[in-house]
Amino acid sequence: MNGKFRLVVQYPLKSAKGSQRDNWLRDKVMEYLDLSLTEANLGCVDGFDMGKYISDPKKYALNIFCIITEEDRSIALVKRVLRDSRLDYTRIKIATMPYGKDETYTLKFSYKKGVTDFSL
Template identity: 75%
Template sequence: MSEQFWLVVQYPLKSEKGSQRDHWLREKVMEYLEISLADADLGYVDGFDMGKSTSDPKKYALNVFCVVKEEERGISLAKRVLRESRLDHTRIKIATMPYGKEETYTLKYAYKKGVTDFSL
Protein backbone atom coordinates (compact mmCIF):
# COMPACT_ATOMS: atom_id res chain seq x y z
CA MET A 1 0.00 0.00 0.00
CA SER A 2 1.36 3.36 -0.97
CA GLU A 3 1.76 6.18 1.52
CA GLN A 4 -1.17 8.56 1.92
CA PHE A 5 -1.11 12.35 2.02
CA TRP A 6 -3.26 15.13 3.37
CA LEU A 7 -4.10 17.52 0.55
CA VAL A 8 -5.70 20.85 1.41
CA VAL A 9 -7.26 23.29 -1.05
CA GLN A 10 -7.36 26.79 0.43
CA TYR A 11 -9.42 29.80 -0.63
CA PRO A 12 -8.98 33.25 0.91
CA LEU A 13 -12.10 34.73 2.53
CA LYS A 14 -13.01 38.33 3.31
CA SER A 15 -14.74 37.57 6.61
CA GLU A 16 -14.67 34.96 9.35
CA LYS A 17 -18.09 33.51 8.55
CA GLY A 18 -17.81 33.82 4.76
CA SER A 19 -20.47 35.05 2.36
CA GLN A 20 -23.37 33.10 0.91
CA ARG A 21 -21.19 32.57 -2.17
CA ASP A 22 -18.35 31.20 0.00
CA HIS A 23 -20.72 28.62 1.50
CA TRP A 24 -21.97 27.66 -1.97
CA LEU A 25 -18.35 27.37 -3.13
CA ARG A 26 -17.48 25.12 -0.18
CA GLU A 27 -20.36 22.76 -0.98
CA LYS A 28 -19.52 22.57 -4.68
CA VAL A 29 -15.77 22.12 -4.17
CA MET A 30 -16.36 19.31 -1.67
CA GLU A 31 -18.95 17.64 -3.92
CA TYR A 32 -16.85 17.79 -7.10
CA LEU A 33 -13.62 16.70 -5.40
CA GLU A 34 -15.38 13.81 -3.63
CA ILE A 35 -16.80 12.49 -6.91
CA SER A 36 -13.56 12.96 -8.86
CA LEU A 37 -11.30 11.42 -6.20
CA ALA A 38 -13.64 8.41 -5.88
CA ASP A 39 -13.88 7.95 -9.67
CA ALA A 40 -10.07 7.98 -9.93
CA ASP A 41 -9.78 5.67 -6.88
CA LEU A 42 -7.40 8.26 -5.51
CA GLY A 43 -8.86 9.27 -2.15
CA TYR A 44 -11.68 11.14 -0.45
CA VAL A 45 -12.71 14.49 1.02
CA ASP A 46 -12.25 14.48 4.80
CA GLY A 47 -13.94 17.76 5.73
CA PHE A 48 -13.31 21.48 5.88
CA ASP A 49 -12.75 24.40 8.15
CA MET A 50 -13.75 27.98 7.57
CA GLY A 51 -12.77 31.06 9.52
CA LYS A 52 -9.73 32.71 11.03
CA SER A 53 -6.31 31.61 9.91
CA THR A 54 -4.44 30.01 12.81
CA SER A 55 -1.20 31.77 11.87
CA ASP A 56 -2.74 35.23 11.32
CA PRO A 57 -6.08 35.98 13.04
CA LYS A 58 -6.57 38.98 10.74
CA LYS A 59 -6.83 36.66 7.71
CA TYR A 60 -9.64 34.27 6.90
CA ALA A 61 -9.68 31.10 4.82
CA LEU A 62 -11.73 28.15 3.64
CA ASN A 63 -9.74 24.91 3.80
CA VAL A 64 -11.04 21.72 2.18
CA PHE A 65 -9.15 18.65 3.39
CA CYS A 66 -8.66 15.50 1.34
CA VAL A 67 -6.77 12.27 1.88
CA VAL A 68 -5.07 11.04 -1.31
CA LYS A 69 -3.04 7.94 -2.20
CA GLU A 70 -0.74 9.73 -4.65
CA GLU A 71 0.39 13.28 -3.98
CA GLU A 72 1.13 14.48 -7.54
CA ARG A 73 -1.96 12.87 -9.09
CA GLY A 74 -4.10 14.32 -6.32
CA ILE A 75 -2.78 17.84 -6.93
CA SER A 76 -3.28 17.52 -10.69
CA LEU A 77 -6.80 16.19 -10.27
CA ALA A 78 -7.80 18.97 -7.83
CA LYS A 79 -6.46 21.69 -10.14
CA ARG A 80 -8.17 20.19 -13.19
CA VAL A 81 -11.55 19.65 -11.47
CA LEU A 82 -11.64 23.17 -10.00
CA ARG A 83 -10.59 24.74 -13.32
CA GLU A 84 -13.05 22.74 -15.44
CA SER A 85 -15.88 23.32 -12.95
CA ARG A 86 -15.08 27.04 -12.76
CA LEU A 87 -14.83 26.96 -8.98
CA ASP A 88 -12.60 30.01 -8.48
CA HIS A 89 -9.43 28.09 -9.38
CA THR A 90 -7.64 31.43 -9.84
CA ARG A 91 -7.67 31.99 -6.05
CA ILE A 92 -6.52 28.63 -4.69
CA LYS A 93 -3.49 27.36 -2.89
CA ILE A 94 -2.85 23.63 -2.60
CA ALA A 95 -0.61 22.14 0.06
CA THR A 96 0.20 18.61 1.21
CA MET A 97 1.71 16.73 4.12
CA PRO A 98 2.22 13.02 4.83
CA TYR A 99 -0.87 11.41 6.38
CA GLY A 100 -0.61 10.38 10.01
CA LYS A 101 2.41 12.54 10.79
CA GLU A 102 2.50 15.78 12.74
CA GLU A 103 4.36 17.90 10.23
CA THR A 104 3.61 21.17 8.52
CA TYR A 105 1.91 21.54 5.18
CA THR A 106 4.13 22.22 2.18
CA LEU A 107 2.79 24.57 -0.51
CA LYS A 108 2.61 22.68 -3.83
CA TYR A 109 0.58 25.10 -5.96
CA ALA A 110 -0.38 28.75 -5.71
CA TYR A 111 -2.74 30.81 -7.85
CA LYS A 112 0.05 33.20 -8.85
CA LYS A 113 3.80 33.16 -9.21
CA GLY A 114 5.83 34.37 -6.27
CA VAL A 115 3.45 33.10 -3.59
CA THR A 116 5.52 30.91 -1.28
CA ASP A 117 3.79 31.05 2.11
CA PHE A 118 1.14 28.64 3.31
CA SER A 119 -0.51 28.17 6.68
CA LEU A 120 -3.89 26.98 7.88
Protein backbone atom coordinates (compact mmCIF):
# COMPACT_ATOMS: atom_id res chain seq x y z
CA MET A 1 0.00 0.00 0.00
CA ASN A 2 1.59 3.26 -1.10
CA GLY A 3 -1.00 5.61 0.33
CA LYS A 4 -1.05 7.94 3.24
CA PHE A 5 -3.44 7.92 6.15
CA ARG A 6 -5.09 10.47 8.39
CA LEU A 7 -4.63 9.67 12.07
CA VAL A 8 -6.49 11.39 14.89
CA VAL A 9 -5.70 11.30 18.60
CA GLN A 10 -8.79 12.18 20.60
CA TYR A 11 -9.02 13.33 24.22
CA PRO A 12 -12.35 13.82 26.01
CA LEU A 13 -12.97 17.33 27.39
CA LYS A 14 -15.36 18.74 29.97
CA SER A 15 -16.12 21.92 28.01
CA ALA A 16 -15.97 23.17 24.41
CA LYS A 17 -12.95 25.42 24.94
CA GLY A 18 -11.16 23.19 27.41
CA SER A 19 -9.24 24.23 30.49
CA GLN A 20 -5.80 25.79 30.75
CA ARG A 21 -4.48 22.25 31.31
CA ASP A 22 -6.25 21.03 28.13
CA ASN A 23 -4.61 23.82 26.12
CA TRP A 24 -1.22 22.93 27.58
CA LEU A 25 -1.85 19.26 26.74
CA ARG A 26 -2.81 20.14 23.16
CA ASP A 27 0.40 22.13 22.65
CA LYS A 28 2.66 19.44 24.17
CA VAL A 29 1.03 16.55 22.32
CA MET A 30 1.30 18.40 19.01
CA GLU A 31 4.93 19.30 19.68
CA TYR A 32 6.00 15.80 20.77
CA LEU A 33 4.08 13.97 18.03
CA ASP A 34 5.29 16.26 15.26
CA LEU A 35 8.90 15.87 16.36
CA SER A 36 8.63 12.08 16.77
CA LEU A 37 6.75 11.42 13.52
CA THR A 38 9.11 13.67 11.55
CA GLU A 39 12.25 12.09 13.04
CA ALA A 40 10.92 8.60 12.26
CA ASN A 41 10.01 9.74 8.72
CA LEU A 42 6.43 8.58 9.31
CA GLY A 43 4.51 11.82 8.91
CA CYS A 44 3.60 15.05 10.68
CA VAL A 45 0.94 16.78 12.76
CA ASP A 46 -1.69 18.47 10.59
CA GLY A 47 -3.64 20.56 13.11
CA PHE A 48 -6.31 20.18 15.76
CA ASP A 49 -9.82 21.06 16.73
CA MET A 50 -11.55 21.44 20.08
CA GLY A 51 -15.26 21.47 20.69
CA LYS A 52 -18.43 19.48 20.47
CA TYR A 53 -18.64 16.01 19.01
CA ILE A 54 -20.46 16.07 15.69
CA SER A 55 -22.34 12.94 16.71
CA ASP A 56 -23.22 14.11 20.25
CA PRO A 57 -23.30 17.89 20.89
CA LYS A 58 -23.46 17.29 24.66
CA LYS A 59 -19.90 15.87 24.68
CA TYR A 60 -16.63 17.62 23.93
CA ALA A 61 -13.28 16.51 22.55
CA LEU A 62 -9.80 17.61 21.57
CA ASN A 63 -8.78 16.08 18.25
CA ILE A 64 -5.17 16.21 17.05
CA PHE A 65 -4.78 15.32 13.38
CA CYS A 66 -1.73 13.79 11.73
CA ILE A 67 -0.84 12.68 8.23
CA ILE A 68 1.09 9.42 8.32
CA THR A 69 2.61 6.96 5.87
CA GLU A 70 2.78 3.65 7.75
CA GLU A 71 -0.34 3.01 9.78
CA ASP A 72 0.82 0.32 12.23
CA ARG A 73 4.25 1.82 12.93
CA SER A 74 2.78 5.30 13.35
CA ILE A 75 0.11 4.12 15.80
CA ALA A 76 2.74 2.28 17.85
CA LEU A 77 4.96 5.39 17.86
CA VAL A 78 2.10 7.70 18.90
CA LYS A 79 1.12 5.38 21.75
CA ARG A 80 4.73 5.08 22.96
CA VAL A 81 5.38 8.85 22.81
CA LEU A 82 2.19 9.71 24.72
CA ARG A 83 2.78 7.00 27.32
CA ASP A 84 6.50 7.76 27.84
CA SER A 85 5.88 11.53 27.96
CA ARG A 86 2.98 11.12 30.41
CA LEU A 87 0.59 13.03 28.18
CA ASP A 88 -2.69 11.53 29.47
CA TYR A 89 -2.19 8.26 27.58
CA THR A 90 -4.95 6.66 29.66
CA ARG A 91 -7.61 8.95 28.14
CA ILE A 92 -6.94 8.66 24.39
CA LYS A 93 -8.60 7.14 21.39
CA ILE A 94 -6.70 6.73 18.12
CA ALA A 95 -8.43 6.33 14.77
CA THR A 96 -7.31 6.34 11.13
CA MET A 97 -8.70 6.56 7.62
CA PRO A 98 -7.11 6.58 4.16
CA TYR A 99 -5.83 10.01 3.16
CA GLY A 100 -7.74 11.81 0.43
CA LYS A 101 -10.83 9.63 0.70
CA ASP A 102 -14.10 10.77 2.20
CA GLU A 103 -14.59 7.83 4.53
CA THR A 104 -15.18 7.48 8.24
CA TYR A 105 -12.43 7.01 10.78
CA THR A 106 -11.79 3.48 12.05
CA LEU A 107 -10.97 3.12 15.75
CA LYS A 108 -7.52 1.56 16.23
CA PHE A 109 -6.99 2.07 19.98
CA SER A 110 -9.13 3.07 22.93
CA TYR A 111 -8.21 3.65 26.53
CA LYS A 112 -11.42 1.82 27.52
CA LYS A 113 -11.81 -1.87 26.82
CA GLY A 114 -14.89 -2.77 24.85
CA VAL A 115 -15.16 0.54 22.97
CA THR A 116 -15.63 -0.15 19.27
CA ASP A 117 -17.01 3.07 17.81
CA PHE A 118 -15.35 6.38 17.02
CA SER A 119 -16.67 9.74 15.92
CA LEU A 120 -15.38 13.28 15.74
